[in-house]
Amino acid sequence: MIRLDNVTKVYARGARPALNDVSLEIERGEFVFLVGASGSGKSTFLRLVTREEKATAGRVLVAGNDLTSLSNWRVPQLRRQMGAVFQDFRLLPNKTVFENVAFALQVIGKPKHHIMTTVPEVLDMVGLAGKEKRRPHELSGGEQQRVAIARAFVNRPPLLLCDEPTGNLDPTTSLGIMRLLDRINRTGTTVVMATHDDEIVDQMRKRVIELSTGELVRDQTRGVYGSSR
Ligand SMILES: Nc1ncnc2c1ncn2[C@@H]1O[C@H](COP(=O)(O)OP(=O)(O)OP(=O)(O)O)[C@@H](O)[C@H]1O
Structure with a gap:
């Protein structure tokens, strides 16, 4: 569903790469947590998948499209294949x-x-x-x-991208939202969720991908929020 091959993203005003030589693959139907400190590159990852941003180097493949070479007029078609959920509901x-x-x-x-x-x-x-x-x-x-x-x-959509969906919610409400995302995932939809919510990640025990200053530092099946635990 999503594949990154040696992807680097440097913003025009960025001193260091927001993502640095990241390679990973997320299969159709997976549920993946994207974790890492503030500024580690989670939102950048999501924006590359939606083609709000383009990779500086490397290749991004989403739902069979190579986003590196996808023409702008085909971007709406790409976005129909994904839903997006944000912290502030919008x-x-x-x-x-x-x-x-x-x-x-x-x-x-x-x-x-x-x-x-x-x-x-x-x-x-x-x-x-x-x-x-x-x-x-x-x-x-x-x-x-x-x-x-x-x-x-x-x-x-075959893909659901969630950027801190529980960031504004209390723990009980968050758990309800996670049950719902889990149900959606069970219908076959791939779910990628960027989060700082350690309790949720520890409870769900899904695949965890951790970024640190733009580098992929952990990819763990049935993972927890912090690697030291
Ligand atoms: N439009 C931009 N222009 C320049 N630099 C940017 C831009 N967007 C993000 N960055 C920088 O890229 C790096 C990664 O930011 P990103 O927003 O992807 O992190 P994040 O992990 O999503 O953080 P948070 O958890 O706070 O949302 C940071 O150093 C940030 O300052």
Whole structure:
């Protein structure tokens, strides 16, 4: 699903590489935690996968596309294959829960009848049935993140990228979000999650990839947050 071959990323104003000669492979259907101190390169990794950034050297392959040579006009097509979830939810404040999720389908031209059947299904799946008409400010943080996950998953993308999805949530709420991401992963969707949440990583025991100042320093199956433990 994702392959990096000797990838280096140097930002225009960057003193040192944000990623330095990183090679790794993530297979379809895997659940992977991306850990490392602030500034270690996690977000850069995710931005290379979405093609928000281009590698300075090396090759990035995602869902069968070589992003090094992918033309700009094909980037929207690439992004349809991935959903993204962020720490700050990024919902549209003036739209209802239903409309926030429906919007993701409208922008890719799905017909109304498809939207009317698919959105309730996914809202049910994330545990928000009955809250369709609420606006984001009328929901708890955990519920807002469920809306964001519903929006990211409504098109059933093969890849879900999560950047600190539990960063604003308390431990119990975070666990609920993780159960949901785990369920999504079990449908066959590859999940890559950048996180600082040691409790979550230690509980889930999934593959852990650790970056340190742009270098891959650990790749562990059924891993924990800190390598010293
Ligand atoms: N647009 C940019 N221009 C210049 N340097 C950047 C840019 N974005 C990130 N960097 C630098 O690249 C390095 C890696 O940053 P990145 O955001 O990928 O780290 P991170 O692991 O996601 O950090 P955090 O956990 O704080 O989100 C840092 O040194 C950062 O300052």
